[in-house]
Amino acid sequence: MLVVEDEAKLASLLQQGLASRGMGVDVARTGDEAVIRATATDYDLILLDVMLPGRDGIDVCRQLRAHEVWSPTLMLTALDDVESRVRGLDSGADDYLAKPFSFEELLARMRALTRRGGPPRPTLLTVRDLRLDPASRRVWRGGAELALTPREFALLEVFMRHPGQVLSRFELLEHVWDHSYENRSNVIDVYVGYLREKLDRASIETVRGAGYRLRA
Ligand code: CA
Numbered sequence: 001m002l003v004v005e006d007e008a009k010l011a012s013l014l015q016q017g018l019a020s021r022g023m024g025v026d027v028a029r030t031g032d033e034a035v036i037r038a039t040a041t042d043y044d045l046i047l048l049d050v051m052l053p054g055r056d057g058i059d060v061c062r063q064l065r066a067h068e069v070w071s072p073t074l075m076l077t078a079l080d081d082v083e084s085r086v087r088g089l090d091s092g093a094d095d096y097l098a099k100p101f102s103f104e105e106l107l108a109r110m111r112a113l114t115r116r117g118g119p120p121r122p123t124l125l126t127v128r129d130l131r132l133d134p135a136s137r138r139v140w141r142g143g144a145e146l147a148l149t150p151r152e153f154a155l156l157e158v159f160m161r162h163p164g165q166v167l168s169r170f171e172l173l174e175h176v177w178d179h180s181y182e183n184r185s186n187v188i189d190v191y192v193g194y195l196r197e198k199l200d201r202a203s204i205e206t207v208r209g210a211g212y213r214l215r216a
Contacts, residue, residue, distance in 0.1 A: 001045040003027045004034040004060065005076070006052050014047065017103055021137065022150030022157075024177045031055030035063050041174065043071040045110055048093065050077050050084045058084065058091045065092035072113040076101075111135055125160040127216060130199070132160050146198055151176060155191050159204065164216030166207045188212075 001018065003025055005011040011027050018025045026041070028034040031052045038046060038060075046064075050057035061073055075093040077084045085096045094113055097106060111134065125132040132139045137153060139146045148156065154176045158167065169188045177187065192204055192212055205213045 001025055001047065002034065002038055002041070002043045002071075003047045004029075004031070004052065004057065005047070005049045006030065007049075014106075020150060021107070022154030022176070024154070024173075024175060031057065031060045034060045035067075038064050038069050038071060039067050042069075044175065045114055046071045046073045047106075047110075048073055048075050050075055050081070050088060058087050061088065061091040061093050074106075074109055074113055125157070127160050127163040127214060130156075130160065130203075132157060141199060148198060149194075151191060152194055152198065155188075156195055156199075159212075159214035163214050166210045166213045168211040172212070 001023055003011060003014050003018070005014065005027065006029050008029075011029070015025045015027055026037060026043075028037050031054055034046075034048065034052075035055070048057045048060060052060070055063075057075055061075065064071070064073070073093045075085075075088040075096040077088060077096050077098055081098075085098075088096050095109060097109055125134070129142045130139065132153075134157060137150075139148055139153065139156060155172060158172060158175045172188050176191075196204055203215055205215060207213055
């Protein structure tokens with residue numbers, strides 16, 4: 001996902017908080033940077049502050065929609081700024097959240113938005129004997145709950161949203177790791193290995209030259 005926020009302290013709090021939940025987070029500090037990043041990468045979600053130096057959040061949103069970037073966008077506005085909220089929604093934002101907000105409310109809004117976008121997604125993902133609850137970050141195999149790290153959980157969630165589909169290493173990286181992660185060569189292979197140990201070895205197939213597939 002992409003966080004667009006010029007206030008360094010809030011940006012870093014958001015990045016740390018979201019990363020600790022296993023999300024790959026890129027940060028843009030200006031509107032121009034946001035447009036460049038969001039047109040280059042198909043983000044699952046964009047968290048967009050309205051008050052930015054130069055090009056503001058409303059203008060960013062309008063630009064993105066004009067470029068046919070349809071990533072679900074949650075706009076951050078000042079508490080009493082009704083006009084920005086209205087203009088934000090008119091510019092193509094999907095929802096807004098007034099500052100200051102609690103982290104839990106932010107997560108709830110993000111879940112609601114990612115459920116709303118694209119094909120309808122069930123709140124509980126089920127593939128064979130695996131069940132995964134994105135809201136509570138819990139996963140079960142049969143009746144037994146599995147203990148996964150945030151990265152393992154995020155990787156499994158991507159697989160479970162695309163059961164039976166071959167996902168390339170690049171696609172998996174894009175969803176789970178952020179752009180600052182440079183050592184891309186084998187990180188996915190390593191984490192797929194961890195997941196296989198915790199699920200079972202046959203659960204994730206290697207598709208030579210293409211990537212990985214969760215058995216449906
Ligand atoms: Ca700001």
